[in-house]
Amino acid sequence: MTLSRAMRVVLGNIRRNKRSFILSSVGLIIGVATLTFFVSLGMGVQSGVLNKIYPVNQIEIEPRTVGIVGIREQLVDAARLDADMIAELKGLPDVTRVYPKLRSKLQARLWGGKSLFGFAARTEAFFDGLDPSLVQDELQRVERVDAKRERAALRRPQACKRDDECPLGQVCGAEGRCGDIEYWRRFAGHGIAVPCRDADGDAFCPPGEACSGGVCLPQCGEDGASCEPGSICVSPIDCAGDACRPHCASQCAADGDCPTSHGCVARPDGARVCERLACELPDANAQFSDRLGDQAGRLLGRCANAVSPDSPACEPLACPDGTYCAGASVGTARGYCEAPIPVLLSPVLLEIFNSSVASSLGMQRIDGTDAMLGFQFRMQLGDSYFAADLPVEMQAVKRTEIVGFSQKAMEFGVTMPLSVVRSLNARYKGRAAADTFDTFILETRGNEDVSSLIAEVEGWGFTLSRKSEDARKAADLLFILTVVFSFISVVIMFVAAVNIMHTFLTLVTERRYEIGIMRAVGAARADIRKLFLLEAGVLGVFGGVLGNAVAWGASRLVNWAAAEYLQGIPFKPDEFFLYDWRVLLGGVAFAWLFCVLGAWLPANRAARLDPAVVLTT
Amino acid sequence: MIRLEDIHKTYVVDKVGNHVLRGVSLAVAEGEFVALMGASGSGKSTLLNIIGALDQDYTGRAQIAGQEVKGLSDRALSRFRNRTVAYIFQQFHLLPHLSVLENVVMPSWFARSGEAGDDKALAAKATAVLDKVGLRHKVRARPGHLSGGEKQRVAIARALFNQPKLLLCDEPTGALDSDTTLKVFELIERLNAEEGLTVLVVTHERDIAERCRRIVRIVDGAVVPDPGPMTATATAGAGDA
Ligand SMILES: Nc1ncnc2c1ncn2[C@@H]1O[C@H](COP(=O)(O)OP(=O)(O)OP(=O)(O)O)[C@@H](O)[C@H]1O
Numbered sequence: 001m002t003l004s005r006a007m008r009v010v011l012g013n014i015r016r017n018k019r020s021f022i023l024s025s026v027g028l029i030i031g032v033a034t035l036t037f038f039v040s041l042g043m044g045v046q047s048g049v050l051n052k053i054y055p056v057n058q059i060e061i062e063p064r065t066v067g068i069v070g071i072r073e074q075l076v077d078a079a080r081l082d083a084d085m086i087a088e089l090k091g092l093p094d095v096t097r098v099y100p101k102l103r104s105k106l107q108a109r110l111w112g113g114k115s116l117f118g119f120a121a122r123t124e125a126f127f128d129g130l131d132p133s134l135v136q137d138e139l140q141r142v143e144r145v146d147a148k149r150e151r152a153a154l155r156r157p158q159a160c161k162r163d164d165e166c167p168l169g170q171v172c173g174a175e176g177r178c179g180d181i182e183y184w185r186r187f188a189g190h191g192i193a194v195p196c197r198d199a200d201g202d203a204f205c206p207p208g209e210a211c212s213g214g215v216c217l218p219q220c221g222e223d224g225a226s227c228e229p230g231s232i233c234v235s236p237i238d239c240a241g242d243a244c245r246p247h248c249a250s251q252c253a254a255d256g257d258c259p260t261s262h263g264c265v266a267r268p269d270g271a272r273v274c275e276r277l278a279c280e281l282p283d284a285n286a287q288f289s290d291r292l293g294d295q296a297g298r299l300l301g302r303c304a305n306a307v308s309p310d311s312p313a314c315e316p317l318a319c320p321d322g323t324y325c326a327g328a329s330v331g332t333a334r335g336y337c338e339a340p341i342p343v344l345l346s347p348v349l350l351e352i353f354n355s356s357v358a359s360s361l362g363m364q365r366i367d368g369t370d371a372m373l374g375f376q377f378r379m380q381l382g383d384s385y386f387a388a389d390l391p392v393e394m395q396a397v398k399r400t401e402i403v404g405f406s407q408k409a410m411e412f413g414v415t416m417p418l419s420v421v422r423s424l425n426a427r428y429k430g431r432a433a434a435d436t437f438d439t440f441i442l443e444t445r446g447n448e449d450v451s452s453l454i455a456e457v458e459g460w461g462f463t464l465s466r467k468s469e470d471a472r473k474a475a476d477l478l479f480i481l482t483v484v485f486s487f488i489s490v491v492i493m494f495v496a497a498v499n500i501m502h503t504f505l506t507l508v509t510e511r512r513y514e515i516g517i518m519r520a521v522g523a524a525r526a527d528i529r530k531l532f533l534l535e536a537g538v539l540g541v542f543g544g545v546l547g548n549a550v551a552w553g554a555s556r557l558v559n560w561a562a563a564e565y566l567q568g569i570p571f572k573p574d575e576f577f578l579y580d581w582r583v584l585l586g587g588v589a590f591a592w593l594f595c596v597l598g599a600w601l602p603a604n605r606a607a608r609l610d611p612a613v614v615l616t617t
Numbered sequence: 618m619i620r621l622e623d624i625h626k627t628y629v630v631d632k633v634g635n636h637v638l639r640g641v642s643l644a645v646a647e648g649e650f651v652a653l654m655g656a657s658g659s660g661k662s663t664l665l666n667i668i669g670a671l672d673q674d675y676t677g678r679a680q681i682a683g684q685e686v687k688g689l690s691d692r693a694l695s696r697f698r699n700r701t702v703a704y705i706f707q708q709f710h711l712l713p714h715l716s717v718l719e720n721v722v723m724p725s726w727f728a729r730s731g732e733a734g735d736d737k738a739l740a741a742k743a744t745a746v747l748d749k750v751g752l753r754h755k756v757r758a759r760p761g762h763l764s765g766g767e768k769q770r771v772a773i774a775r776a777l778f779n780q781p782k783l784l785l786c787d788e789p790t791g792a793l794d795s796d797t798t799l800k801v802f803e804l805i806e807r808l809n810a811e812e813g814l815t816v817l818v819v820t821h822e823r824d825i826a827e828r829c830r831r832i833v834r835i836v837d838g839a840v841v842p843d844p845g846p847m848t849a850t851a852t853a854g855a856g857d858a
């Protein structure tokens with residue numbers, strides 16, 4: 001009997017027995033629907049919710065503290081949480097990367113937000129720093145960079161030389177064409193000008209840097225061997241004596257080769273290197289002005305026209321686009337051109353703001369995150385509502401710009417690139433505050449490696465950070481729930497299979513004459529068995545596909561309900577389910593398998609029917 | 618065509634043996650028309666099942682259409698039933714949910730792949746066979762809507778569909794009235810005469826049996842020789858083996 005013929009006979013039989021076919025598929029549909037629904041939900045929650053908080057192959061560890069009569073003490077000496085510790089952690093088996101995190105060690109206040117909230121908000125500022133490479137993927141996802149690029153590809157790009165030639169919200173890209181701003185790119189190693197005294201040497205500069213001409217700069221020996229390729233070792237212009245340390249400076253041909261806050265400067269020896277653009281504000285108080293234009297400043301030592309900077313005919317130049325003139329302290333009008341410090345916010349912060357702060361303070365709720373990208377506010381370093389302020393010459397005003405949202409960002413504060421926090425900690429608390437870290441994020445090859453890794457670092461005196469611990473607990477719980485529901489669905493399908501066995505036994509009895517006739521006109525036992533197993537197989541595939549459809553429908557309903565009733569939670573996923581074709585196929589295969597198993601005994605009984613007995617009695 | 622030697626068959630029900638066939642030997646030549654008679658319960662149907670390869674549980678030798686049936690695999694036996702022998706039953710045994718045409722075509726379901734033609738060819742062939750039994754106009758009907766005689770003629774058409782060598786009829790007219798009985802029997806006779814089909818008919822009706830060229834009786838589980846024109850040849854054939 002050919003398969004196609006058998007299939008036609010089977011479809012005919014099913015048509016004859018529609019009712020029993022549908023009845024026996026009900027259990028199967030429920031079983032498969034349960035299976036795919038919960039497995040897809042488990043996978044969806046894992047990837048859509050948990051992995052965004054902490055991917056399964058990342059853990060964050062911090063030194064464990066033990067309380068002895070009210071005094072908490074760290075098990076790992078803070079001084080040991082340095083670059084050597086990173087190297088040691090990296091040396092652990094299964095660890096592929098180590099990302100240190102550093103909290104700010106200085107007091108700061110921030111204010112701003114008039115255009116966002118309706119009035120300027122003020123608050124104490126807490127911040128930490130992390131390696132930008134840790135969050136790049138997440139930032140791009142949250143910013144929906146792919147969609148942005150797709151939209152941009154549909155437009156005819158406009159040629160440009162400078163940002164102000166482009167439409168609002170666009171910048172002049174590297175290829176000389178206007179493009180949408182991709183804010184995530186701004187969260188990168190960002191050199192801010194950290195003032196220092198040359199006499200202090202490297203005591204208040206981050207590792208690798210030393211004070212050179214009043215700012216911390218990459219340090220080099222007389223031979224210049226320690227500079228990166230493309231950089232040369234130079235000593236500050238207009239400086240002589242022992243206090244003037246040489247520093248590394250990258251070589252350039254024109255201003256365009258340098259970061260925006262730098263200009264290409266010809267040195268007396270003829271070499272051209274990038275130097276920070278020095279600038280001056282009309283007066284020191286301009287730093288506190290709410291009009292951002294007031295901080296454009298005037299470049300020192302540069303003119304728009306080709307005259308000497310000292311000449312009265314010099315037409316002043318402002319700090320380049322994307323930068324502002326940051327005074328060296330709150331009391332000085334002189335400083336350097338600087339891009340705002342890029343910061344990330346935690347979605348949790350936004351949720352808390354929307355759910356309680358906004359309503360109790362009568363402020364607007366913030367829908368979505370796009371409105372906040374590129375938003376700038378000011379930070380006053382060394383100043384505090386709580387702690388004693390630092391001397392005025394230590395206080396400085398810096399601009400910050402929101403460039404993204406990350407689950408890894410500080411929940412009550414802002415997160416900056418690690419290098420910025422290191423520079424600031426060094427400036428205010430000395431070298432050691434920049435050399436050591438607070439927590440480490442360890443990345444492993446796969447999920448399986450994590451448990452043994454946790455055990456290992458716990459032996460070293462570390463413990464999981466609260467967030468990481470919660471994420472792991474949630475993942476474990478999710479896994480257990482998924483397993484439990486999968487088990488329940490398998491039980492449902494098992495019951496369905498028993499039901500199918502019963503149905504098929506009845507069918508065999510009902511069709512015994514038919515079977516006898518077929519056998520008499522030439523059907524082999526194998527043909528009879530094939531007909532029954534094929535019918536069961538069709539039932540299984542039917543039940544499986546319908547079960548998947550039911551699960552899919554139920555999941556749409558859940559998504560819709562979530563969208564409808566959980567409004568105001570900006571970072572909740574639109575999609576709680578992850579439908580993997582392997583899961584769907586697995587559901588159908590499972591249903592098929594249980595049907596065939598259920599029909600196995602009846603099919604063999606049918607095949608063994610003796611036609612002579614059936615037909616003559 | 619049929620050569621049986623010393624066939625014994627015992628049914629065991631609840632550990633009690635019922636020795637139904639006790640050394641049946643029978644030879645039927647190609648093209649013969651044989652009536653098989655015997656009291657009820659004498660084992661006629663049992664013998665027919667053995668000849669038709671529906672029953673393998675017996676002792677003795679059975680050679681049907683030149684083939685030793687015993688010991689063949691299920692597949693080979695099924696093929697034998699599909700191609701070489703055909704049955705007609707008292708209760709017709711048609712599939713009620715299929716049309717007349719589909720019932721006739723059914724043996725082709727179990728042909729090897731590529732052996733049976735496409736649907737069109739099969740339908741044409743079935744129509745031709747139904748034409749032969751005078752039911753061309755009923756191809757679309759369901760068996761339930763046919764008279765007994767028509768049903769049996771559909772069964773005959775199904776039996777003829779694969780052009781068998783041997784036709785086994787177990788009381789083919791047992792459920793029909795005398796008028797219809799005659800018509801159906803005449804049809805079987807015609808098939809024997811015109812197409813050279815070997816026919817073995819089990820019947821209780823004397824007058825029907827008498828129309829056959831040879832009558833074989835089962836008495837006490839053995840075949841009783843019945844004098845007739847073909848007997849000498851058949852017995853001689855059996856002796857040769
Ligand atoms: N499957 C079976 N199991 C047990 N005994 C059986 C079976 N089939 C038939 N018999 C017994 O074997 C004997 C012969 O039965 P069989 O059907 O061959 O008789 P028959 O000659 O065809 O009778 P009838 O003329 O009534 O059809 C009977 O006694 C019957 O009870």
Ligand SMILES: [Mg+2]
Pocket residue numbers: 661662663787
């Ligand atoms: Mg009988």
